[in-house]
Amino acid sequence: MPGTYLTRAGYEKLVKDLEALRKRRTELSKEIGEAREKGDLKENAEYHAAKERQAEILRRIQDTEEKLQSAQLIDDLNIPKDVVQIGVRVTLLESDSQEEFTWVLVGPEESDPGNGKISVYAPLAQGILGRKVGEEVPVELPVGKKKFKILKTEPAL
Numbered sequence: 085m086p087g088t089y090l091t092r093a094g095y096e097k098l099v100k101d102l103e104a105l106r107k108r109r110t111e112l113s114k115e116i117g118e119a120r121e122k123g124d125l126k127e128n129a130e131y132h133a134a135k136e137r138q139a140e141i142l143r144r145i146q147d148t149e150e151k152l153q154s155a156q157l158i159d160d161l162n163i164p165k166d167v168v169q170i171g172v173r174v175t176l177l178e179s180d181s182q183e184e185f186t187w188v189l190v191g192p193e194e195s196d197p198g199n200g201k202i203s204v205y206a207p208l209a210q211g212i213l214g215r216k217v218g219e220e221v222p223v224e225l226p227v228g229k230k231k232f233k234i235l236k237t238e239p240a241l
Contacts (some may be wrong), residue, residue, distance in 0.1 A: 088151045089170050089191030089204070091158050098155075098193070102148045105141055112138040151193065158190070166217040166237055170204045173240035174212065179220065179231040188240040189213075208232075 090098070112134055119131035158171035168174050168189070175186045187208070188201045195203035202209055211223030212234060220233045 088155050088193055089158055090151075090155050090193055091171075091190065094191070094194040095152070095155055095157060098148055098152055102145065102152065105145045105148060109138065109141050109145065112141060168212045168215050168234060168237055171240055172237045174234060175236040176212070176232040177235050179233065184235070185232075 115134045119134055170189050173188045177184050189204050189209050190201045192203040192205055207225050212221055215221050215234055217234050217237055222229055222231050
């Protein structure tokens, strides 16, 4: 699995999520034990439902542990000035509308477009990654090709 890019805050959130999942796993073990005591397991819906929830929690624990093990903290990356890359806040000017947009480029785990954070795998980010301030870049978006001028970059973390 390739590295998971995370900010320090994103890493700490995953650690807290993992703690909560482990706590839930313990609670589910108790629920399964109580359901088991209620008799015939073949027809015990409560038991089967708890086992299904437990399997889902175990899968999520494993996924979270893998992400944490492969995590590369964006704050630890050496971010050059004036280059668009992960961990950078980039301000763009859309050529046709003359509208300015500002986005922080993050790993997919922390993508939150409503709060100005887009994944480096988003079409817009893919079109501008590695480009420099001042460049005009044509980007193929789901709504068609648009041209953006890179106005400014700055470390976002």
